[in-house]
């Protein structure tokens with residue numbers, strides 16, 4: 001702990017944000033970096049407390065507290081304060097393969113468990129992490145070196161989302177020849193075609209891809225494994241296969257009048273089309289264009305929020321976000337003490353932007369869609385209804401129905417498991433939750449030599465968990481190939 005009184009002297013200061021009214025004019029990242037001086041003070045706020053919950057990833061009341069990667073947070077905060085950035089970055093990279101992703105999109109589980117946060121504001125762990133990796137790139141400290149020794153083993157990674165990238169990076173560093181197969185035209189999974197550009201600029205992914213290619217990792221994009229590439233050939237060609245195909249089967253909405261009605265789409269399809277348009281890969285199909293439309297989004301969470309930010313940038317006439325759950329409290333409830341994950345209202349960038357543009361919070365809680373109303377096959381309105389619980393069962397509240405104008409209905413109601421093609425092609429055992437079955441705490445599947453990681457094994461989760469899973473799966477693959485592991 002460099003500065004013993006740091007947490008008393010300096011207030012929390014986050015990275016700056018471009019004001020909402022300004023940033024909605026485009027899709028550029030809206031966070032800008034605080035000065036180096038600010039960053040040193042923010043590092044100094046870390047107390048290096050004896051029990052750093054921030055890096056623990058322990059389970060409390062059924063929820064994980066602290067960083068799933070066990071990032072060595074107090075160590076590198078201290079090094080930031082002392083101005084030892086390259087050392088701090090080396091310590092960060094020891095546990096986190098891609099801080100440029102987590103530093104932008106992680107909900108910072110660490111900060112919710114920071115001891116400073118018990119009575120005051122937590123340390124800006126995520127911003128500090130982002131500062132270090134960006135300094136690394138800026139100063140040429142990030143290098144794509146090939147491993148010193150080749151193992152002679154070949155591994156195929158299927159899927160290039162954060163879990164696939166983490167597995168590929170870890171396996172290559174151990175000297176294995178790694179090929180990553182990706183169905184889409186670009187790598188990154190939901191980092192590329194889920195999370196919008198204003199939150200994660202897509203050049204950040206290309207920059208990492210370049211490094212990984214320099215390390216010797218081969219990316220084959222536009223390849224749908226199970227269809228274009230046969231599983232029997234993969235098994236013959238590679239010593240091990242790691243499946244990181246995500247869990248992108250969306251949860252459908254069942255409301256009267258939906259069948260055959262135009263104007264109702266899954267949020268991820270919409271977000272993907274929007275990003276492809278921003279990147280000039282293909283123009284936005286008219287059906288996804290929210291300009292001058294009344295938009296309703298079903299489902300909160302990151303996906304719903306990203307849809308709000310995107311339709312506002314497109315110039316929608318109005319946006320409403322329906323959320324089935326009741327509105328959470330602003331402050332922690334007495335039965336949800338620190339350092340548990342705070343079950344409080346989370347107001348994200350899209351909510352703030354909607355407030356700025358339309359003068360009110362777009363969220364309507366305890367409400368869902370009961371009926372879709374259409375004219376000539378096109379959606380024009382929806383009928384909403386309040387929901388409540390009766391003897392533990394979700395029920396509609398009689399007489400609470402309301403009509404809302406709606407030209408575009410986006411479904412962001414979560415995901416129900418892995419897509420079928422890969423599990424069926426590999427003949428994998430699955431869990432009742434629709435994800436790949438592996439023994440407790442392991443990544444090996446029911447098929448020898450085939451491993452699974454990320455959302456495909458864990459279910460829809462977070463980027464930081466995908467990185468943790470990809471790294472842990474790679475260690476298991478390493479042991480399978482070599483008879484031992486180094487991590």
Ligand SMILES: Cc1cc2nc3c(=O)[nH]c(=O)nc-3n(C[C@H](O)[C@H](O)[C@H](O)COP(=O)(O)OP(=O)(O)OC[C@H]3O[C@@H](n4cnc5c(N)ncnc54)[C@H](O)[C@@H]3O)c2cc1C
Pocket residue numbers: 105106107158159160161162163164181182183184187188189190191194195223224225226244245246247248268271302303306419421422453454455456460461462463464466
């Ligand atoms: C809209 C949205 C916003 C989100 N925002 C956040 C956020 O802000 N912060 C956060 O921490 N998490 C966020 N998440 C969750 C996070 O993105 C995921 O948990 C994470 O990307 C999972 O990583 P993954 O590698 O397991 O899978 P994915 O990222 O889904 O990647 C799977 C990859 O496998 C490929 N694939 C599938 N089948 C095949 C096949 N047959 N052949 C070849 N390739 C195949 C897919 O094309 C895809 O590229 C968000 C999710 C969504 C949907």
Ligand code: SF4
Pocket residue numbers: 066067068069071073096102103106107108109110111125126129464
């Ligand atoms: S990866 Fe996420 S939880 Fe871990 S230290 Fe970084 S911001 Fe915190």
